[in-house]
Amino acid sequence: MRTPLALLLALAPLAASTPVQQILAASDAIRNPAEPFRLSLTLVEYRDKKQQDTAQLVVYARMNPGRGQFDNLVRFMAPARDRNKLLLKNGNDIWFFDPATQAGLRLSPQQRLLGQASNGDVVTVNLAQDYRAELEQEETITDGEGKPRQCWKLKLSALRSDVSYFKVDYWVEKGTHRPVKGQFLSESGRLLKTAYYRKFRPQLGRERPMETVIIDGMDPQWVTCMQYGDYQPKHIPEAWLRKDGLATFQD
Amino acid sequence: MRILFPTLLAFGLVVMGQEPWLPPTAPEAPAPEVSEPQGTLFLEGGASLGDGVPQRSWYLGLDGRSTWRWSPTLGATLNARVDRDWMSRPGGASTTLTLREAFLAWRPKEGWALDLGRMQVREGVALGFNPTDGFRRDALLAWRTQDFNRLRESRLGVVGLRLQVVREGRSLALVLAPRIRENEADPRGYDPRFGRTNAAARWSLRVSPGSLGPLYGSVVVAGGEGGRSLAGLNLSAGLGRATVAYLEAAQVKRPPEEGGPEGRFHQWAGGATYTTPWRQSLSLEVRRNGAQPRRLSESTLPLEAWSQALRWQEPASRDSLLLHGTWDRLLSDFLTLQALWQRDLREATSMAWGELAYRRTRASLGLALLRQTGAPLTAFGLTGQRWAATLTFRWYL
Numbered sequence: 001m002r003t004p005l006a007l008l009l010a011l012a013p014l015a016a017s018t019p020v021q022q023i024l025a026a027s028d029a030i031r032n033p034a035e036p037f038r039l040s041l042t043l044v045e046y047r048d049k050k051q052q053d054t055a056q057l058v059v060y061a062r063m064n065p066g067r068g069q070f071d072n073l074v075r076f077m078a079p080a081r082d083r084n085k086l087l088l089k090n091g092n093d094i095w096f097f098d099p100a101t102q103a104g105l106r107l108s109p110q111q112r113l114l115g116q117a118s119n120g121d122v123v124t125v126n127l128a129q130d131y132r133a134e135l136e137q138e139e140t141i142t143d144g145e146g147k148p149r150q151c152w153k154l155k156l157s158a159l160r161s162d163v164s165y166f167k168v169d170y171w172v173e174k175g176t177h178r179p180v181k182g183q184f185l186s187e188s189g190r191l192l193k194t195a196y197y198r199k200f201r202p203q204l205g206r207e208r209p210m211e212t213v214i215i216d217g218m219d220p221q222w223v224t225c226m227q228y229g230d231y232q233p234k235h236i237p238e239a240w241l242r243k244d245g246l247a248t249f250q251d
Numbered sequence: 252m253r254i255l256f257p258t259l260l261a262f263g264l265v266v267m268g269q270e271p272w273l274p275p276t277a278p279e280a281p282a283p284e285v286s287e288p289q290g291t292l293f294l295e296g297g298a299s300l301g302d303g304v305p306q307r308s309w310y311l312g313l314d315g316r317s318t319w320r321w322s323p324t325l326g327a328t329l330n331a332r333v334d335r336d337w338m339s340r341p342g343g344a345s346t347t348l349t350l351r352e353a354f355l356a357w358r359p360k361e362g363w364a365l366d367l368g369r370m371q372v373r374e375g376v377a378l379g380f381n382p383t384d385g386f387r388r389d390a391l392l393a394w395r396t397q398d399f400n401r402l403r404e405s406r407l408g409v410v411g412l413r414l415q416v417v418r419e420g421r422s423l424a425l426v427l428a429p430r431i432r433e434n435e436a437d438p439r440g441y442d443p444r445f446g447r448t449n450a451a452a453r454w455s456l457r458v459s460p461g462s463l464g465p466l467y468g469s470v471v472v473a474g475g476e477g478g479r480s481l482a483g484l485n486l487s488a489g490l491g492r493a494t495v496a497y498l499e500a501a502q503v504k505r506p507p508e509e510g511g512p513e514g515r516f517h518q519w520a521g522g523a524t525y526t527t528p529w530r531q532s533l534s535l536e537v538r539r540n541g542a543q544p545r546r547l548s549e550s551t552l553p554l555e556a557w558s559q560a561l562r563w564q565e566p567a568s569r570d571s572l573l574l575h576g577t578w579d580r581l582l583s584d585f586l587t588l589q590a591l592w593q594r595d596l597r598e599a600t601s602m603a604w605g606e607l608a609y610r611r612t613r614a615s616l617g618l619a620l621l622r623q624t625g626a627p628l629t630a631f632g633l634t635g636q637r638w639a640a641t642l643t644f645r646w647y648l
Contacts, residue, residue, distance in 0.1 A: 045584075046274055052584055053612070079612045080647035083291050084318070093467055093489065100291075100316050100330060100351075101403035102371040106467070109492045111526045144273055161491045162465065192528060199276050213273050220271050227277055237361045243467065244422035244459050248364035248415055250318075250326055250356065 020135045023152055024170070025128040026177035031197070032070065032126060033204040036062040038234040041074075046223040055079065060251075062236045067091055069129045071241040073249070086246050097246040104243055109164045127170070130163040131156035141171055143180050144196030144213055150174045151181075165192065179209065184217075191217035203231040290317035293647045297395060301621070301639030307339035310395070314404070316352075326356045330371075332405070333441075334393065348441040349392050352408045364415040369408040369443075372426050374457060374471050375499050376487045379573050379593075380538045380565055382501035382518035383483035385455050385473040386426075387564050388509065389434060389447040394561075396619065396641070397591050397604040402564075409448045420461035428453045430476065451476040465489050477506035496523040503542070510559030516541030518565070522573070530579040536572070543569040546597050548628035557633050567630035568595035585609055593631070600625025600632050613647045 038060045045053040056078040061070045074087040086097040087107075094107040127133075134155045143149045149171075156168040169183040179197040186192055193216055197209035210229065216222040239245030292315040299308045312334040320326040330352035337344045354368025375381025379399055390407045411428035431449035435442075453475030459468065465488045473481040483501030490496055500519035507513065522536030543560060544550035547567060560567040571593055578588040587608045594601040606619035621639040625632030 044274070044277075047584065049272060049274075080291055080293070081610075081615070081645070084289060084316075091462060093462055098400070098403075099318075100371075101400065101406070102373040103400065103403050104376075106376065106487045106489070106495045106497065108489060108495050108524070108526050110528060111532070142270065145276065146270075162489050164492060186528065194271065196273060211276060215271050215273075223272065223274060225274050225277070238419075239362050239364075239417035242417050242420065242422060242461070244415070244424065244457070244469070245362075245417040248356075248358065248417070250320060250358060 020133045020152075020154060021128055023135075023172055023177060024131070024133040024154060024156070025126070027170075027172045027179045028126045028128050030176075030178055030206065030208055032061070033208075033231070033233075034063065035204070035233050036060075036236045037204060038230075038232050038236075039228050040077075040230040042227040042229070044225045044227065046221075046225070048221045055082070060234060060236050060240060062241065064091070067129070069126055073236070073240050073246075075249075075251070086249060088241065088243060088246060090241050090243070093243065095243045095246065097243075099247070099249070102247055104246065109162060125164075127156060127168070130159055131168060132159055133170075136169075138174070139171075141181060144198030144211070149178075149180050178207075193217050203228075204233065289320075290315060291647065292316075293645050295643065295645045297641055297643035299395075299639055299641040301636055303634060303636030303639060305338040305343060308336065308343075310334050310336045310393075324358045326358075328352050328354055328356060328370075330408075336393075346440050347392060348443065349405060349407060350443045351404075351406065354408075362417045364413075366413040366415075369410045369448075370413060371406065371408045372411075372413065372428075372455070373403070373406075374455075374469075374483070374485065376485045376497040377499040377520035377538075378522065378524075378534055378536050378575060379591075380518075380520045380536070380540070381499060382503065382520065382540075382565075383471045383481070383485055383499055385453065385471070385481045386428070386448065389450075389562050391564055392444070392447075396606075396643075397602075397621065398589065398606065407444060407448050409453075410445060411449075422457075422459045422461070424455075424457045426455045428475075451479070453479070455481075471501070477509075478504060479506055479509070480504045490523075493527070494523055494525045497521065505542070510542055510556065510563065512542070518542065532577045534573075534575040536575070538566050538568075538571050538573065540566045540569055540571075543567060545569050547595075547630055547633070548598060548626060553628045553633065557630065560630075566593070567633070568597065568600075570596040571630075572596055581607075583609075585611060595625070595630050598625065598629045600629035602631045615645045617641075617643045619643070 038058060041057040041059055043055045044051060058075045058077060060073040064071050072089045076082040076085045084099055088095045094109060096105045096107050136153045136155050139153055140148050140150050151171040151173050154170040154172060156170050158166050165184040166187040167185040171181040173180050182195040184192045193214050196213045199210040200207040201210050212226040214224045240249055295312045295314060297310050312332055314332040316330040318326060318328045332349040334347045350369060352370050354366045354370045357365045372386045374383040386409045391402060391405055393405055396402060409428045410431060411426055413426045415424045428449055430452040431445040434446040434450040455473035457469050457471045466486060468486045471483040481501050481503050485499050487495060487497040498521040502515055502517055504515045518540050520536055520538040522534055524532055524534040526532045543556055547553045547556060550556055557567045574592040576590045581588045587610060590605040592603050601624050603622045606617050608615055608617040619641045623631040623637055
């Protein structure tokens with residue numbers, strides 16, 4: 001049986017040759033295509049294992065090279081009351097826009113979209129840009145499909161006060177760098193939600209998670225499933241990713 | 252007790268150690284349908300009871316918005332509503348068309364947009380009062396709720412030409428609105444009411460330099476016939492992950508018949524919105540409306556001043572406070588509570604409004620209560636209405 005010292009020595013070369021931040025960046029690259037793209041997103045909310053509510057969105061995302069972070073436009077398709085409303089995340093700004101009234105409302109990252117999914121959950125985000133990663137340990141955990149996965153457990157700390165979560169415990173599969181699980185924590189250390197990444201399928205050049213299951217930290221019976229689909233490369237005009245350009249959105 | 256405690260402890264450990272429930276993996280998620288025309292259509296109805304005039308009223312409305320896209324560069328939008336109102340007094344039934352938008356949209360190249368026709372032109376980052384919004388006068392046909400978002404749905408667009416350019420993070424929007432006809436006293440039925448929005452030629456220009464760190468801003472200037480002018484500023488900033496702060500301010504000059512003191516006056520609204528991790532939002536907004544007298548009850552024409560404030564959709568008080576809160580998923584996943592409180596900071600008059608709404612995928616039902624206090628010539632006492640209860644429903648077709 002390895003002593004703790006032996007374990008640390010075994011991990012040291014790992015930390016030196018594969019910097020922890022690069023592990024996180026590699027995991028981001030699995031979730032997020034490098035080229036501008038659009039995808040469809042279905043949010044399904046469950047309570048006590050019964051389906052409660054559903055929303056359908058289309059997400060347009062493009063990397064902003066200056067920030068190293070994605071700019072996102074989310075278009076609501078269903079339910080009917082929200083159809084064609086828009087949510088824009090552009091750097092530090094999150095805007096909600098209703099084309100029927102031309103009203104643009106600035107939102108905070110903490111405001112919720114549906115179920116347990118916050119604005120920060122539905123948009124495309126490079127965690128490596130928003131969080132500092134530290135390697136805590138290696139461990140085997142059960143993934144979202146019930147299979148054991150050997151993972152690096154990373155401790156992520158927010159680099160700025162306006163990112164969605166203060167701290168994240170993040171499991172990345174060794175070798176493949178696939179995201180497996182995330183636990184999102186408040187400033188006080190309270191568990192806000194747990195996310196499982198699963199159903200990896202080829203999309204835009206590599207295998208990506210097609211589902212993220214979010215479980216409420218206080219009430220495990222409150223579950224939201226984010227289902228991704230229809231990945232397509234897409235030219236996204238700059239005007240779509242600016243608050244003042246939302247009134248001219250047309251797709 | 253010696254058996255109960257260990258049993259409970261063991262049960263708790265078992266529960267804590269259980270794997271969480273995850274829904275079964277779904278088949279391929281269906282792509283949302285994007286069909287032409289794109290839009291929404293809903294039926295809305297409401298009934299109101301109170302001690303104002305009229306005491307009872309009902310309405311039924313059909314509301315729709317459609318957008319067509321004929322080519323990558325050319326499209327059109329139609330946004331309209333028809334209401335049938337009944338009131339508890341003889342001859343109290345009427346039909347009203349609210350033609351909010353009907354315009355052609357041309358996108359000649361990336362970052363350029365040209366719209367021609369009747370369109371919504373709105374400015375402002377504040378919640379309940381938008382001093383930089385120069386096209387709001389007489390644009391609201393019916394005041395059926397205190398909900399800011401639903402009031403905006405009832406607003407008439409202005410007829411004109413709009414050019415918008417977005418480049419390298421900066422943007423510019425120019426609107427030219429001609430004079431079409433005088434504002435009629437009492438148009439009926441399906442009249443599009445161009446006189447309410449285009450009684451005088453006007454223009455506006457908004458320039459936005461984009462984001463500066465957490466700060467976002469824009470400058471608005473506007474003018475038109477009758478010597479009217481406006482120069483304003485909008486600023487908003489995200490503070491951490493839970494708070495948004497904003498400030499909207501304008502220096503305004505209006506023709507005497509549109510209300511306000513001679514010369515120029517200032518208007519501004521500033522505040523912040525805080526959202527908790529548990530789906531509650533609370534906003535506090537402080538407002539100054541320099542178009543109003545210091546104290547409405549001491550002015551020479553309080554009814555005229557109050558009436559102008561209503562036409563401009565601005566506070567009837569010179570200095571006022573607004574508190575707004577929402578609680579999503581109150582007691583149930585489908586219940587939302589919204590509450591609003593406004594208070595004059597110089598006179599003892601206030602308004603409190605709350606709505607509990609039950610929302611499902613295609614339908615919603617809401618119950619709202621209104622309470623107003625104040626002496627007869629104050630901002631919320633002038634109409635004499637002390638309370639009202641309103642029941643509304645929406646059905647999305």
